[in-house]
Amino acid sequence: MALLFVGAALINNILLTRFIALCSFFGISNDMDTSVGMSLAVIFVMVMASTATWLLWNVVLAPLGVGEFLYIPAFILIIAALVQFVEMYLRKASPALYRAMGIYLPLITTNCAVLAAATEVAKPGFFKMNMAYSYGFFEGLVYTIGVAAGYGFALVSFTALRERLETAPVPAALRGIPMAFITAGLLSLGYVGLGGLFGL
Amino acid sequence: MLVLKAVLVLAALGAFSAALLATAARRFHVDVDPKVELVFEALPGSNCGACGNPSCFAVAERVSAGSLKVDTCVAGGQSVADALAKVLGVTGVEVEASVSVLHCGGGTRSARSYRYSGLHSCNAVARLAGGPLRCPAGCIGFGDCARACPFDAIIMGDDGLPIVDLEACTGCGICVRECPRAGSHHLLELLPVATRVVVRCSTRERVKERRESCPVCCIACKKCEKVCDVDAIVVVDGLAVIDQALCTACGACIEECPQNCIGRIDQGACAAEVSA
Numbered sequence: 001m002a003l004l005f006v007g008a009a010l011i012n013n014i015l016l017t018r019f020i021a022l023c024s025f026f027g028i029s030n031d032m033d034t035s036v037g038m039s040l041a042v043i044f045v046m047v048m049a050s051t052a053t054w055l056l057w058n059v060v061l062a063p064l065g066v067g068e069f070l071y072i073p074a075f076i077l078i079i080a081a082l083v084q085f086v087e088m089y090l091r092k093a094s095p096a097l098y099r100a101m102g103i104y105l106p107l108i109t110t111n112c113a114v115l116a117a118a119t120e121v122a123k124p125g126f127f128k129m130n131m132a133y134s135y136g137f138f139e140g141l142v143y144t145i146g147v148a149a150g151y152g153f154a155l156v157s158f159t160a161l162r163e164r165l166e167t168a169p170v171p172a173a174l175r176g177i178p179m180a181f182i183t184a185g186l187l188s189l190g191y192v193g194l195g196g197l198f199g200l
Numbered sequence: 201m202l203v204l205k206a207v208l209v210l211a212a213l214g215a216f217s218a219a220l221l222a223t224a225a226r227r228f229h230v231d232v233d234p235k236v237e238l239v240f241e242a243l244p245g246s247n248c249g250a251c252g253n254p255s256c257f258a259v260a261e262r263v264s265a266g267s268l269k270v271d272t273c274v275a276g277g278q279s280v281a282d283a284l285a286k287v288l289g290v291t292g293v294e295v296e297a298s299v300s301v302l303h304c305g306g307g308t309r310s311a312r313s314y315r316y317s318g319l320h321s322c323n324a325v326a327r328l329a330g331g332p333l334r335c336p337a338g339c340i341g342f343g344d345c346a347r348a349c350p351f352d353a354i355i356m357g358d359d360g361l362p363i364v365d366l367e368a369c370t371g372c373g374i375c376v377r378e379c380p381r382a383g384s385h386h387l388l389e390l391l392p393v394a395t396r397v398v399v400r401c402s403t404r405e406r407v408k409e410r411r412e413s414c415p416v417c418c419i420a421c422k423k424c425e426k427v428c429d430v431d432a433i434v435v436v437d438g439l440a441v442i443d444q445a446l447c448t449a450c451g452a453c454i455e456e457c458p459q460n461c462i463g464r465i466d467q468g469a470c471a472a473e474v475s476a
Contacts, residue, residue: 056213066206074213081217085224092228167320 001142003198008146014113015154016184016191021113025155026180035159039152042113043145048086049079049114050121050144054137057122075118117147158187235287236264242283243273248350250274250372263288271295275370297393298371300364304339304387305400305416305461307360326380334413337385337403345375345388366465396449399440400461407438416461424453424462
């Protein structure tokens, strides 16, 4: 389980090794408060979404034999509905939390990282985690939390670098997004270098 | 058969999701007070936090509930207070607007105690032996205040001093809190918008040391005090202080000051004044 977590969070980091969800990675990494909020929201939504899609795959799609070609629309539908549901629930039950997460929750509906993690939990192989069998429920949960933690860690460390770069003497032509891409590339090299750790 | 099965599965999922959301929409329905929404629309929406509240929505809720005053929004000034008063049916709300004023004329002309190359942040360098300036109250000039200003009311001049756009400044006080010198030396200070003449020095060092560290310092010669007909300017603890309530902005002290450390902050004239 620990290896599964480390593999999902660091070695197969969804942002810097698999290059998924880069839109949010570059879009909200200007401000530390925002990226911490986004990271927490992603952990929350990803766990909810993966639980729902694991059940959907194992209870409905796989037994009926329609999963192979139907899983993407079915998962998108379930994730979108779930996020909307959680948003409504939070607004009623915890207005303070709703106000803190409110901006990010609808955005995460379209975050490809959530779909990618849910897909991997239901159909192992996408992230090449060398899983010879399907994830059990708790394995899927640990894996999802690992992916979300990896997303959060990469996002927060990248934000810290970008905040530092704001005051660094960067050539005018490279200021802003170009420098962010160069930094992300170098950070990515570091993550790719973790490949082979613990034999993963 | 497979196609039919897929269509049925997808239709069932769609129906399930729709039912879930419809039930949730009814079960978790939240009534928002229309007054709160009207108040929220009247606020600037910048979430600057200058009023001490976490967001404009929180202010809208508290103002509507009567636990905050109508003139709470510091950044909004009189226009927002009037708009809120209209929504809430209150009359006679007067807001005393203020602007951010710099008490330093040194900038790049000030003497340095060491050469600094590192993070371009006043807050960072102020922690290194009090900063690179010989004057412990001088403006460091890395522009933390300009970066912090949510209204883009501050730009950094060529002389290393911030220039406050008095029309854009809302008096929210964020720059004052960001400036490492503001707390101890009142380098940046919020003054009433009617302020017209200010002293461009805030140091409390001995005069001999001031002279060595900055050519634009107040030397406590008291010439301004003597020339002022309305007794609006007094030298206290070796530093000229202007009583804004008495000052008529006649300009006599500005002309008399041998150090050129008294200046006007009239709208539009500020940039020329600071960089002169």
